[in-house]
Amino acid sequence: MFTLRFDLRAPGTGAPAPDLYEAALDMCAWAETRGAVLAVLSEHHATSDGHLPSPLLMAAAVAARTRRLAVLLAAVVLPLYDPVRLAEEISVLDNISRGRVAYAFGIGHRSAEYESLGVDSAQRGRIADANLALLRQLLRGEPVEHEGRRIHVTPPPLTPGGPRMMIAGGSPAAARRAARHGLGFLAQANPPGLRELFEAESRAHGHEPGPAQFPEKQAPTAIFVADDVDRAWHELGPHLLHDARMAASYRPGEDSVASITRAQTVPELRADPRAYAVLSVDEAAARIRGGGSLALHPLCGGLPPEVAWPYLEQAALAAALARPEQA
Numbered sequence: 365m366f367t368l369r370f371d372l373r374a375p376g377t378g379a380p381a382p383d384l385y386e387a388a389l390d391m392c393a394w395a396e397t398r399g400a401v402l403a404v405l406s407e408h409h410a411t412s413d414g415h416l417p418s419p420l421l422m423a424a425a426v427a428a429r430t431r432r433l434a435v436l437l438a439a440v441v442l443p444l445y446d447p448v449r450l451a452e453e454i455s456v457l458d459n460i461s462r463g464r465v466a467y468a469f470g471i472g473h474r475s476a477e478y479e480s481l482g483v484d485s486a487q488r489g490r491i492a493d494a495n496l497a498l499l500r501q502l503l504r505g506e507p508v509e510h511e512g513r514r515i516h517v518t519p520p521p522l523t524p525g526g527p528r529m530m531i532a533g534g535s536p537a538a539a540r541r542a543a544r545h546g547l548g549f550l551a552q553a554n555p556p557g558l559r560e561l562f563e564a565e566s567r568a569h570g571h572e573p574g575p576a577q578f579p580e581k582q583a584p585t586a587i588f589v590a591d592d593v594d595r596a597w598h599e600l601g602p603h604l605l606h607d608a609r610m611a612a613s614y615r616p617g618e619d620s621v622a623s624i625t626r627a628q629t630v631p632e633l634r635a636d637p638r639a640y641a642v643l644s645v646d647e648a649a650a651r652i653r654g655g656g657s658l659a660l661h662p663l664c665g666g667l668p669p670e671v672a673w674p675y676l677e678q679a680a681l682a683a684a685l686a687r688p689e690q691a
Contacts (some may be wrong), residue, residue, distance in 0.1 A: 424457055444486075470532040534621055542562060603664055
């Protein structure tokens with residue numbers, strides 16, 4: 365199986381934004397019939413390369429173009445949203461998608477985003493907790509009395525109680541937030557003791573620990589599949605390096621996040637196994653047969669769609685070869 369991730373960066377060295385958005389929707393529609401199980405949409409604001417700022421809007425477009433593909437928004441920067449409007453959008457999207465969209469909420473780490481949207485970043489943890497508590501109440505579909513006002517989000521979500529939610533982050537504070545609210549935890553780092561903290565805090569708040577996903581050591585978070593790995597690195601390298609440099613610039617001096625690399629050249633990036641990998645079709649098929657999946661990032665770094673499509677097709681071929689009936 366394989367997953368797709370889109371952040372729709374459109375640097376000047378890549379394809380124009382309209383082409384990337386169109387291609388992302390086409391890829392989701394095509395890939396769900398060829399082994400894709402999930403599309404992941406990320407969120408950032410006020411970036412120099414146009415990183416996707418409206419994942420719910422993009423998710424609605426993906427849901428309209430697909431029938432079975434699950435969609436995960438990771439991570440939605442919760443303090444930057446009005447919780448009532450967010451509840452309304454989540455509810456409508458849950459109906460549009462017939463329950464296929466899930467959410468991982470984070471608090472963000474870029475002061476430029478908070479400044480751009482007029483939110484005090486120093487209060488982001490408190491705001492996130494307050495927003496999350498109200499959001500979950502509103503998604504039950506019943507009227508809520510809050511701070512002297514009556515709020516009723518309609519239509520109610522198709523999913524009883526609202527769609528699946530998790531907390532994303534790599535810190536003890538994020539693990540505690542997930543535990544306190546009885547939610548799952550999408551960990552961006554795997555330091556010693558973080559899983560145990562999440563589980564213990566969950567039980568301390570009266571919850572059985574929710575689903576938790578921690579990054580595997582030395583497992584790439586973005587994979588391409590190619591018939592010629594060396595040629596692929598030559599073609600993809602500059603786009604992957606742009607993506608790597610931008611991601612690292614968001615977290616200066618922080619190397620705990622699994623996908624962050626400080627590589628400054630394409631050869632350095634190729635030598636670092638934590639973030640990007642180019643596999644042959646046979647290697648990709650073997651990975652799937654071994655119980656792994658292919659975390660694809662088809663338009664990474666603004667990769668032009670005409671360049672990106674053959675790599676996606678090779679990944680679909682690997683998924684087909686990995687099926688038991690093809691073995």
